[in-house]
Amino acid sequence: MKKKNPAFCHTKAFWMFVLPSLLLFGAFFLVPLGLSIWFSFTNYDGWKTMDFIGIKNYTSILTNADFYKTVTRTIIYTVCNLPFKIAIPLLLAALVTSSKLKGTTLVRTMIYIPVLFSALVAGITINWMFGQEYGLINFLLQKMGIEPLQWSLNPVLATVVISVASNWISAGYYMLMYVGGINNISKELYEAASVDGATKVQAFFRLTLPLLMPTTFIVLLLSTVNLLKEYALVQGISLGGPGSSTTYIVQYIFDQGFNQYRYGYASAAGIVISLLFIVIAMIQFKATKGGGEV
Amino acid sequence: MKGATKQRLETVLITILGIAVALLMIFPIIWLCFSSFKPSTELFAYPLHLFPQNPSTDSYIGVVEDGLFTYVKNSLFLAVVGTLITVVISAMCGYALAIYRKEISYVNKVFAVFLLGTLIPGEILTISQFTVVSEMGLYNNIWGCILPVVTTTTGIFMYRQHYMSIPLELVESGRLDGASEFHIFRALMLPLGSSVTITLTIFSFMWRWNDYILPLMVLSDQEKFTIQIAIKSYIGTMGVDWNSILAASILSIIPIIVIFIILQRYITGGLAATGVKG
Numbered sequence: 001m002k003k004k005n006p007a008f009c010h011t012k013a014f015w016m017f018v019l020p021s022l023l024l025f026g027a028f029f030l031v032p033l034g035l036s037i038w039f040s041f042t043n044y045d046g047w048k049t050m051d052f053i054g055i056k057n058y059t060s061i062l063t064n065a066d067f068y069k070t071v072t073r074t075i076i077y078t079v080c081n082l083p084f085k086i087a088i089p090l091l092l093a094a095l096v097t098s099s100k101l102k103g104t105t106l107v108r109t110m111i112y113i114p115v116l117f118s119a120l121v122a123g124i125t126i127n128w129m130f131g132q133e134y135g136l137i138n139f140l141l142q143k144m145g146i147e148p149l150q151w152s153l154n155p156v157l158a159t160v161v162i163s164v165a166s167n168w169i170s171a172g173y174y175m176l177m178y179v180g181g182i183n184n185i186s187k188e189l190y191e192a193a194s195v196d197g198a199t200k201v202q203a204f205f206r207l208t209l210p211l212l213m214p215t216t217f218i219v220l221l222l223s224t225v226n227l228l229k230e231y232a233l234v235q236g237i238s239l240g241g242p243g244s245s246t247t248y249i250v251q252y253i254f255d256q257g258f259n260q261y262r263y264g265y266a267s268a269a270g271i272v273i274s275l276l277f278i279v280i281a282m283i284q285f286k287a288t289k290g291g292g293e294v
Numbered sequence: 295m296k297g298a299t300k301q302r303l304e305t306v307l308i309t310i311l312g313i314a315v316a317l318l319m320i321f322p323i324i325w326l327c328f329s330s331f332k333p334s335t336e337l338f339a340y341p342l343h344l345f346p347q348n349p350s351t352d353s354y355i356g357v358v359e360d361g362l363f364t365y366v367k368n369s370l371f372l373a374v375v376g377t378l379i380t381v382v383i384s385a386m387c388g389y390a391l392a393i394y395r396k397e398i399s400y401v402n403k404v405f406a407v408f409l410l411g412t413l414i415p416g417e418i419l420t421i422s423q424f425t426v427v428s429e430m431g432l433y434n435n436i437w438g439c440i441l442p443v444v445t446t447t448t449g450i451f452m453y454r455q456h457y458m459s460i461p462l463e464l465v466e467s468g469r470l471d472g473a474s475e476f477h478i479f480r481a482l483m484l485p486l487g488s489s490v491t492i493t494l495t496i497f498s499f500m501w502r503w504n505d506y507i508l509p510l511m512v513l514s515d516q517e518k519f520t521i522q523i524a525i526k527s528y529i530g531t532m533g534v535d536w537n538s539i540l541a542a543s544i545l546s547i548i549p550i551i552v553i554f555i556i557l558q559r560y561i562t563g564g565l566a567a568t569g570v571k572g
Binding site for chain 1 (some may be wrong): 296304305309311312313314315316317319320322326329337338339340341342376382383384386387389390391394397398401404407408409410411412413414415416417418419420421422423425426436441442443444445448450469475476479498503504505511512522525526537539540543546547550551554555558
């Protein structure tokens, strides 16, 4: 009997192991990616029409005021929220890693619980607190003799409610990343600092903060991506309103595609937006040396 | 003595602060929960009270009559089957990418293909994903919500990292004993990856339970809805059915909180290390 060649055996085994993932990934990521690029050069309506129209979709996107407004709005929303996405988890992490805190596990668990919620339910939960007429926040404001605020009619206030919800469900997650970062800092450094007469506040700003830069960088990138694609949360709060003042890019793409049946245009918008995400992913990839040190 | 008193005072203050912050974080849920037991006459009447004055389970009865258990069943199917597939195929794939990296020259190129998945968020591709799902005849079918999302680069990546830290000699010794490549994986190596398996199981279950966009696009018959889509259906163009939405929201978060509390001691260690994707 001829002996089987082990190298061939291993190659075969490798492909058998990888194939299920590769097939599904191909069918539901690579093919859709190709289709998106193809659609973006057509006037596909999701039904029958699909004529090649060249770069017409791209030229109309780049001259469309609504598209620019949506992108600008999304970027403003993202940039305004980033400081909170870093500061809140960082402060929470400083609190829950304090040796003075009793019941650490319970406190950490409670802070983490909102992370488990779907963005939709998180949006609904916060929206319920900020109800215009019978919401708790307006009730408390009135108790304190302050005029109730128009949380759903005022564009800025509606954005504030969405931001609260967004930070609420992400704070626990990023907090744990910071806890990991803090635990990696050598305790001896703090002892040395305290021998040198540094106060705890000084140690935090001079020692903890700079040493946590790698974690901060990852939190910054992850938050940026998540804020730029905010969608389900908004569906639980304002549905993009009032008007279109809380309509961000993902919702814009869906509106164009699924509601207006402009699959071609929506795909082109998706491709343009993708460039933004690819740049961010590249930065992350470079910074983490291949995604290894997250 | 004075120092000890100061120490104790600090402990008390920090602990109070910790508890206050923790309560503030879960207060919106408590408020939602108490509200769900209020009849609508109390829900929309001043002054507001934290505790329901006339507790009522009408909202819960209402959502159950609306078919809540069907939606829960559908969500469970999506989450359990989706997670099972994700764990099995990610383990196989991550394992192979780690173990054969020295023998087969193009392993890292295959890995690079999967890394493409981290470049563009799935949301951007939803429209053409939907086209693929429809073309496969999976429109209005729960499998149309499962198959597109079961491959996760995060999962493959976690297993790959894990198996790269395991000495290749272990695989070699299995081969010398005459075990097949698949047997080595299943009997010897898979148990060694159980820490990753637990973490990925919890995350995947949570992702699938909370999935929103794809089920919203793919499922059209009400009896096929998942719990998230059922909740969304209470937000109408004419207004929000708050009674139902409060009760359904509370019921939707119970399974995930229970699972998390049971399994959290296994993941808190690994969680910070897996800070990828939400």
